[in-house]
Amino acid sequence: xxxxxxxxxxxxxxxxxxxxxxxxxxxxxxxxxxxxxDHLEHVHVLRAPDGGTHLTLFLGHPDGRETERAxxxxxxxxxxxxxxxxxxxxxxxPLVSALEKLGVGAQSSRHDRELPSQDPDNx
Numbered sequence: 001x002x003x004x005x006x007x008x009x010x011x012x013x014x015x016x017x018x019x020x021x022x023x024x025x026x027x028x029x030x031x032x033x034x035x036x037x038d039h040l041e042h043v044h045v046l047r048a049p050d051g052g053t054h055l056t057l058f059l060g061h062p063d064g065r066e067t068e069r070a071x072x073x074x075x076x077x078x079x080x081x082x083x084x085x086x087x088x089x090x091x092x093x094p095l096v097s098a099l100e101k102l103g104v105g106a107q108s109s110r111h112d113r114e115l116p117s118q119d120p121d122n123x
Contacts, residue, residue: 008041008060008095009067013075017051019083026053029078038074064092 020026027043034040042058057074061067068089075087 007062008058009064009092010056010058010095010098011067011071011092012054012056012090013071013087014048015053015055015079015083015087017048017053019079020053026055026078030057030074033077034074038070040074058095059092064094067092 039060044056046054
């Protein structure tokens, strides 16, 4: 898994309220419209407090720039053209970096603690 995470990037944007087409749901649209060259691994959608939608794509590309372009192309195919062309994308973040920020992965293994002994206590 860690080797796969080294080639995975997260790319996020917020789609304004009212910009999403009704049916099918956005995740389904993205999965249906994804092409092999998009390297789409996962889609995460979260409703924003203002009614918009936070969208994070997990894409398996070798570099951040190509990942950002692939995300923009894929989302522009799934949304009305007036919306997809005007989204502000956050810079691509390597999944490994995101995991390290959360304390998961290779760095956290250095801080593994030893489990207590399973031997019965002797009174």
